[in-house]
Amino acid sequence: MTESAVHPALWPAPLATGAVEATVTVPGSKSVTNRALVLAALAAEPGWLRRPLRSRDTLLMSAALQAMGVGIEETVSSSTTGGTDDGKAVAAAGEAWRVIPSGLHGPATVDVGNAGTVMRFLPPVAALADGPIRFDGDPRSYERPLHGVIDALRTLGARIDDDGRGSLPMTVHGGGALEGGPVRIDASSSSQFVSALLLSAPRFNQGVEVRHVGGRLPSMPHIRMTVDMLRAVGAQVDEPETGGEPDVWRVSHSALLGRDLTIEPDLSNAQPFLAAALVTGGRVTIPDWPERTTQPGDALREIFTEMGGSCELTTTPNGTALVFTGSGRIRGIDVDLGEVGELTPGIAAVAALADSPSTLRGVAHLRLHETDRLAALTKEINELGGDVTETEDGLHIRPRPLHGGVFRTYDDHRMATAGSVIGLAVPDVQIENVATTAKTLPDFPQMWAEMLGA
Incomplete structure (x- = not known):
């Protein structure tokens, strides 16, 4: 009997079978x-x-x-x-x-x-x-x-x-x-x-x-x-x-x-879907991406491009859309996330799958968020075989071959989506309490499955 059968709260994170090609409509901010x-x-x-x-x-x-x-x-x-x-x-x-x-x-x-x-x-x-x-x-x-x-x-x-x-x-x-x-x-x-x-x-x-x-x-x-x-x-x-x-x-x-x-789409909640394009070497389109915004999630365009992707804001009959394309390679990054700390879990997940180390800085305050996100990310990625260490104000991530296991979320929606990103590339990752994503991203499991063509 599988662990997810014993513990119904465990959600088997879908493994990507190829490059993601999808348009994902992200709900409001x-x-x-x-x-x-x-x-x-x-x-x-x-x-x-x-x-x-x-x-x-x-x-x-x-x-x-x-x-x-x-x-x-x-x-x-x-x-x-x-x-x-x-x-x-x-x-x-x-x-x-x-x-x-x-x-x-x-x-x-x-x-x-x-x-x-x-x-x-x-x-x-x-x-x-x-x-x-x-x-x-x-x-x-x-x-x-x-x-x-x-x-x-x-x-x-x-x-x-x-x-x-x-x-x-x-x-x-x-x-x-x-x-x-x-x-x-x-x-x-x-x-x-x-x-x-x-x-x-x-x-x-x-x-x-x-x-x-x-x-x-x-x-x-x-x-x-x-x-x-x-x-x-x-x-x-x-x-x-x-x-x-x-x-x-x-x-x-x-x-x-x-x-x-x-209300604008929530650009921070677009992160796991953009990460899917980066991790699988695919392409994801996010409709209604604003040309000008104060949302921290807009920084993903620059950060994920530096990590190996490319993006383009395109004009459609219904407004602008962001098209993000992965190159098939994930590069490590050294970045100060002090202004966009909520993006840290998703960036850490991608960094754990990169081909070179990453240092995420300026986010000591994440210890006081929905959970201590620095401690949680360190523990959960390492329990899948990773090599993450906490620093005074962030994380240092050295990529290692990862394996399946339970990824605990601590009732934190961004931990759940971070674990799902890792599960795209690592078989048999089980997300504890994926329902916590309802805090800001309702129906995430269904959106994730539809992105993957299920």
Whole structure:
């Protein structure tokens, strides 16, 4: 009897039998969807989100805002198909969410799951509510840092009960408004601390001035995404890249506009499919790849090209598409991933199959993500025969012949997709709890099988 038969949670990662040739439609961006939900909930008028992502993280965000009094109506055009009605499916092509702002209020309970955007973006929103909002979540959420948001909100006038932990569970006692003003935070463990304060800042009486005072600030593209989306709904933002002080962001008090926003595909979730082209020497097309974006996943074009592929942005009748082609050879890479840390698991998986060593740097903060991603990647790749060592701020990967085995995911969606990439080239890889991919990429096993022609 196979191990997967004994343990039904194990998913046999499909082995590629040849070069992948596929077009893969990637669902909407989790990062954009959850920021858009917050901004629409704080707006002065209703707004629309079109082609939003329906995944665990975004449904948790939607449910939390509704618990605080925000109206969210879901509609699907009858002329489109796609998705399912089980609450886990990607948005159909014609799906839209109408967000109707209203007076935020408690008492309410917010389940954050293990979603960094929910646990960090919503406490500032809760401080604007009238009444107590309790935050709780998965066991791992208790271990993830939240002190940057908690301490900052207290400085800005909020009352929060967390028993001194600086983490969940906690209760925000909303007073219907927040004074705002200047605040100093150390966001070196998560750029989401900065984004959390900026997103709600237009509703603070004095706006906010956020000054980062710690070490290197990771994931800067996500802060740029926050700033761009704030400006798109009418907020005035002064940031370092537009003449402001280094590591200082200022947002003025103002009303936010309701917008009609179409969500971009999640470029980071395109990673395993692009990796499949690189690993198999095939070609994968991703429709609707934006010509300009703040998503960190856009860096894959450069990184995977350096690792042996080639890419082209092409114009189609429906917009732009990215065509990525593998050469049949995978080269190692020495790269600083500090701004795009979420791409590390997939890059590590490809690097383990390369013909030369790789060094991935600038990602010490990944130890505080859904799991300790550096430790998890080291352990799981090495248990398949690899040679990975942790460094102070990343990984050093020396390719070795790999063999089958169980690839554990630690309830981390990007570990599951990383193991699947290795399974394309290594027989008998079993992915533990592939269902964890529903956090941001619903129906991943089906999408993976369809890419392979199954």
